[in-house]
Amino acid sequence: MATRKYQGKKFDEKDSSTIWDPLNIEEALQVDINNAPFTVSMRTPGDDAYLIRGLLHSEDIIKNPGFIPDIILKKQNEAGIVSIVNVTIPDAELGAGYSNSRSLLSVSSCGICGKTALSDLSFIGATLNDSQKLDIAILPELFKKMQTRQIDFKQSGGTHAAAAFTMDGSLLCVMEDIGRHNAVDKVVGKLITMGQLDAAKIMTVSGRISYEIVVKCFKAKIPILAAVSAPSSLAVDYAKELGLTVFGFCREQRATCYAHPQRVKNTTSNEGSENKAS
Numbered sequence: 001m002a003t004r005k006y007q008g009k010k011f012d013e014k015d016s017s018t019i020w021d022p023l024n025i026e027e028a029l030q031v032d033i034n035n036a037p038f039t040v041s042m043r044t045p046g047d048d049a050y051l052i053r054g055l056l057h058s059e060d061i062i063k064n065p066g067f068i069p070d071i072i073l074k075k076q077n078e079a080g081i082v083s084i085v086n087v088t089i090p091d092a093e094l095g096a097g098y099s100n101s102r103s104l105l106s107v108s109s110c111g112i113c114g115k116t117a118l119s120d121l122s123f124i125g126a127t128l129n130d131s132q133k134l135d136i137a138i139l140p141e142l143f144k145k146m147q148t149r150q151i152d153f154k155q156s157g158g159t160h161a162a163a164a165f166t167m168d169g170s171l172l173c174v175m176e177d178i179g180r181h182n183a184v185d186k187v188v189g190k191l192i193t194m195g196q197l198d199a200a201k202i203m204t205v206s207g208r209i210s211y212e213i214v215v216k217c218f219k220a221k222i223p224i225l226a227a228v229s230a231p232s233s234l235a236v237d238y239a240k241e242l243g244l245t246v247f248g249f250c251r252e253q254r255a256t257c258y259a260h261p262q263r264v265k266n267t268t269s270n271e272g273s274e275n276k277a278s
Contacts, residue, residue, distance in 0.1 A: 002044045002176075003156045024158035024178045025081070032074065032086040033061070033098070044152070044159060044177045045081045047186045051177070052087060054189030058216040060097030065192050067093045127243035130223040132201060133265045138169045139226060139247070139255050146204050149174040153206075160207050162187045164200040164222065172196050180207045181216065188220045202226065209246060211235045218242045224263060226250050231258055 003022035010019045029041045031052055038061075043051060049071050056062045062069065067089075075084035089098075146163040153159045153176065162183040164172040173194075175186035184205065191197040202224040203217050209231035215238065217225045225239070226247035239246040239259035246259040257264055 002046045002152055002159075022156045024152060024156045026178050027077070027081050027083070029082060030084040031055075032084065033089055035086055038087075041182065043179060043182045047175060047190070048082055048085070050175065050186040050189030050193060051182055052085065052189065053192050054185030054187065054216075056087070056089075057188055057192060058185060058219045060095040060219070062089060062093055063095030064093055065197055068193060069093070127241070128218065128221060128223045129243060130201070130221075130263070132167045132223075133263050134167065134202065134224055134245070136255065136264050136266045139250055140253055142169055142171075142202065142204050142226070143228065143250055145169075145171050146174055146206070150176060150206070152176045159183075160205065162206070163204045164188075164191055164196075165202040165204070166199050167201040169202075172200055180205060181210070181212050184213055184216050188216060191220070197221070204250075208232065209235045209248065211238045214238045214242065214244055214246065217244055226255065 002025050004025050005020045006023050008019050008021055010017050024044055026042055027045055029043055029048060030037060031039045031041065041051065041055065052071060053068070057065060070088045072086045072088070073082055074086050077083045142163070142165055146161055150159065150161045153161065159176040159178055160180040160183045161174060161176045162180070163174040164187050166172065173187055173190045175183050175190065177183040177186060184203065187203070188197070191200050197220060200220065200222050203222045203226070205213060205225070205227045207227065208229040209225060209227045211232060211234040214225065214235045223243070224245045228250055230248045231246055236246060236258045244259060245257065245261065245263040247255045247257050249256050
């Protein structure tokens with residue numbers, strides 16, 4: 001478990017008591033590319049290779065999803081947690097994001113930190129036009145599958161989760177991290193490593209949807225994104241532009257579609273998706 005116990009004092013209406021709670025570890029990971037510093041990510045240790053591979057995909061640092069780079073440990077801290085790694089990427093495999101990049105700080109709570117301006121967010125490739133349809137009736141089951149595998153969250157209550165599914169609801173993988181966008185990067189990285197990226201059609205996330213999570217799904221060509229909480233306005237704007245179907249408030253057999261509802265079919269109701277948000 002990526003947790004560490006901390007002492008606290010718990011108060012209620014009548015008394016107080018000393019407790020020891022497991023809290024999620026948040027540690028810095030410096031990623032060097034070809035022995036030059038590239039980024040520092042604040043993350044939950046574990047599945048670091050998947051995190052790195054997903055991040056390099058979403059940032060267009062590696063242009064070929066089939067390429068798996070060598071990742072070499074350079075340094076660990078006193079607790080044995082990896083703190084610096086080097087990723088070897090031949091020049092022929094470096095994408096446009098590398099030549100256009102600047103050193104970026106990726107923290108667990110916000111992915112935009114380190115980007116100098118919104119104009120840095122350029123998109124390469126056509127909008128997603130996947131025409132497969134999601135049966136809305138399976139959406140609650142997808143979240144149930146994700147939640148039952150949130151092991152760290154059950155211990156600490158402090159992690160986010162992301163999960164990838166096929167269009168018929170078959171689970172491909174679930175990843176956790178203290179940062180919601182880190183969890184998404186870990187999922188994408190594992191899918192790439194396992195050769196399953198093309199099979200992924202649905203991404204679920206445990207928190208809210210930021211514009212950056214929309215971008216990560218777009219780069220991974222995952223056309224449907226669903227969250228327990230709300231999307232931001234910018235996330236919906238980007239989803240409409242990039243061709244993603246976005247759901248928010250997926251709770252208690254309900255969900256709200258904010259972009260591209262044409263991918264939704266409702267086998268339990270006579271009401272068509274055309275009456276929902278476009």
